[in-house]
Amino acid sequence: xxxxxxxxxxxxxxxxxxxxxxxxxxxxxxxxxxxxxxxxxxxxxxxxxxxxxxxxxxxxxxxxxxxxxxxxxxxxxxxxxxxxxxxxxxxxxxxxxxxxxxxxxxxxxxxxxxxxxxxxxxxxxxxxxxxxxxxxxxxxxxxxxxxxxxxxxxxxxxxxxxxxxxxxxxxxxxxxxxxxxxxxxxxxxxxxxxxxxxxxxxxxxxxxxxxxxxxxxxxxxxxxxxxxxxxxxxxxxxxxxxxxxxxxxxxxxxxxxxxxxxxxxxxxxxxxxxxxxxxxxxxxxxxxxxxx
Amino acid sequence: xxxxxxxxxxxxxxxxxxxxxxxxxxxxxxxxxxxxxxxxxxxxxxxxxxxxxxxxxxxxxxxxxxxxxxxxxxxxxxxxxxxxxxxxxxxxxxxxxxxxxxxxxxxxxxxxxxxxxxxxxxxxxxxxxxxxxxxxxxxxxxxxxxxxxxxxxxxxxxxxxxxxxxxxxxxxxxxxxxxxxxxxxxxxxxxxxxxxxxxxxxxxxxxxxxxxxxxxxxxxxxxxxxxxxxxxxxxxxxxxxxxxxxxxxxxxxxxxxxxxxxxxxxxxxxxxxxxxxxxxxxxxxxxxxxxx
Numbered sequence: 001x002x003x004x005x006x007x008x009x010x011x012x013x014x015x016x017x018x019x020x021x022x023x024x025x026x027x028x029x030x031x032x033x034x035x036x037x038x039x040x041x042x043x044x045x046x047x048x049x050x051x052x053x054x055x056x057x058x059x060x061x062x063x064x065x066x067x068x069x070x071x072x073x074x075x076x077x078x079x080x081x082x083x084x085x086x087x088x089x090x091x092x093x094x095x096x097x098x099x100x101x102x103x104x105x106x107x108x109x110x111x112x113x114x115x116x117x118x119x120x121x122x123x124x125x126x127x128x129x130x131x132x133x134x135x136x137x138x139x140x141x142x143x144x145x146x147x148x149x150x151x152x153x154x155x156x157x158x159x160x161x162x163x164x165x166x167x168x169x170x171x172x173x174x175x176x177x178x179x180x181x182x183x184x185x186x187x188x189x190x191x192x193x194x195x196x197x198x199x200x201x202x203x204x205x206x207x208x209x210x211x212x213x214x215x216x217x218x219x220x221x222x223x224x225x226x227x228x229x230x231x232x233x234x235x236x237x238x239x240x241x242x243x244x245x246x247x248x249x250x251x252x253x254x255x256x257x258x259x260x261x262x263x264x265x266x267x268x269x270x271x272x273x274x275x276x277x278x279x280x281x282x283x284x285x286x287x288x289x290x291x292x
Numbered sequence: 293x294x295x296x297x298x299x300x301x302x303x304x305x306x307x308x309x310x311x312x313x314x315x316x317x318x319x320x321x322x323x324x325x326x327x328x329x330x331x332x333x334x335x336x337x338x339x340x341x342x343x344x345x346x347x348x349x350x351x352x353x354x355x356x357x358x359x360x361x362x363x364x365x366x367x368x369x370x371x372x373x374x375x376x377x378x379x380x381x382x383x384x385x386x387x388x389x390x391x392x393x394x395x396x397x398x399x400x401x402x403x404x405x406x407x408x409x410x411x412x413x414x415x416x417x418x419x420x421x422x423x424x425x426x427x428x429x430x431x432x433x434x435x436x437x438x439x440x441x442x443x444x445x446x447x448x449x450x451x452x453x454x455x456x457x458x459x460x461x462x463x464x465x466x467x468x469x470x471x472x473x474x475x476x477x478x479x480x481x482x483x484x485x486x487x488x489x490x491x492x493x494x495x496x497x498x499x500x501x502x503x504x505x506x507x508x509x510x511x512x513x514x515x516x517x518x519x520x521x522x523x524x525x526x527x528x529x530x531x532x533x534x535x536x537x538x539x540x541x542x543x544x545x546x547x548x549x550x551x552x553x554x555x556x557x558x559x560x561x562x563x564x565x566x567x568x569x570x571x572x573x574x575x576x577x578x579x580x581x582x583x584x
Binding site: 015016026103104107108109118122123210211212217218219220222223226227230231232 | 317319383480
């Protein structure tokens with residue numbers, strides 16, 4: 001079997017980006033970290049880390065980090081079964097891919113409902129988060145993908161409801177004559193990033209055609225809401241994030257029709273038992289926030 | 293001189309990632325976009341876009357996009373001077389690098405205070421946003437760097453104040469006997485990403501040593517606040533973002549001492565005149581939110 005002290009050194013270097021910080025985390029010297037990593041690279045027969053600032057995993061290194069995390073999760077399940085028999089309870093770090101709007105609305109609450117877990121979140125669009133799972137770089141993901149990933153389980157979470165919103169002043173200025181093609185072509189629109197198709201999909205649902213809009217690129221969920229409130233543009237905001245702004249009249253709907261994005265929880269079956277608590281917290285919390 | 297219709301095609305492909313969407317934006321066919329890009333690549337003598345999903349700029353392509361944007365900004369200044377003389381007022385897109393916490397606290401308000409500008413924001417840590425300017429990939433940046441970038445102007449904006457916060461319950465559980473080294477070593481800490489050194493710096497200021505903390509990695513400003521509120525961990529939050537939570541008692545300070553991060557506005561002198569409105573809005577808004 002592999003030397004798991006060596007693997008821990010690799011994982012710490014990749015997580016912190018630096019030999020010094022990895023050493024601190026492990027309570028050893030940087031040269032011990034460097035030595036362990038070198039031995040592991042010799043054993044594997046490949047470079048595992050591209051040295052630099054920060055130090056970054058090679059594909060082989062990333063695969064080994066994922067393995068170290070999986071073993072950590074299996075030890076967590078083992079500890080639960082053995083009732084702490086001689087195994088010190090160290091919190092396990094779980095890497096999860098989640099879309100920004102889930103993190104902004106309900107995912108933190110799910111995280112807070114678990115004990116003894118440390119989270120390492122990567123953000124990606126819900127249409128792309130399954131790729132992280134497919135590449136073996138995360139243990140689980142919140143995805144919009146319905147396709148199954150090899151070796152992974154999947155459970156529907158419900159739909160995150162998006163509503164097209166803008167400030168009342170923005171509506172008066174740009175949509176005084178209604179939300180039609182000419183107005184949409186002129187009114188500034190917010191877009192999270194290249195992967196964000198929600199505004200375009202909503203327009204197609206509404207007027208059955210594609211419209212090129214003047215666009216602000218605003219890659220943060222709360223800034224998206226703030227941008228609508230400040231009259232910068234209109235955008236598709238998660239309903240839980242703007243509910244009170246709609247109630248108070250600081251935001252208004254462009255049109256009644258919402259856009260529901262169905263989300264799934266997908267996880268690696270190799271660590272299914274160890275993820276049981278997290279899966280339970282995620283599905284229970286999602287039930288309260290998402291449209292079933 | 294270069295053919296600016298060709299340059300616009302390149303910029304649209306890189307911005308949208310797709311030939312189809314670039315075509316929509318420009319009101320031409322995808323094959324026209326493809327043709328223009330090919331002609332430009334022949335003229336430059338290098339590939340400008342790596343074809344794929346999405347289409348991504350090569351280094352030469354990125355440099356040309358930046359040039360197209362600079363020319364757009366110069367035309368904006370020209371239009372202002374000529375008083376619309378025969379130049380249709382098209383909104384110019386300006387690419388700016390900004391740190392997530394500025395975007396979460398004050399930057400949207402600065403954006404909303406300008407007219408006729410579309411923003412394309414890239415997020416990076418305040419210690420790294422100047423690199424975007426140095427590489428010529430943005431026209432301006434909010435940075436913590438004091439070093440000047442060649443060909444760029446710089447103006448101090450004031451400091452964003454960070455406070456170490458946690459929920460009252462979290463404090464009782466982890467810091468009942470005070471915020472000392474042993475407690476910090478055990479209590480889960482929030483960290484934005486590898487580049488985020490604020491928690492480590494604050495600990496060093498407080499107890500004059502480095503402590504390895506159990507860490508949640510949480511790469512979103514509002515989720516950072518939500519994580520503290522939910523008792524997931526303690527973290528350095530921007531004071532404007534948690535002021536009302538501190539007032540209401542939903543968050544408490546770990547210790548009085550804040551951490552001030554000085555920010556600068558840095559911009560490319562080549563487009564200084566065209567950025568004048570934006571610079572004015574940014575500096576005026578920063579004055580109201582940052583510690584002077």
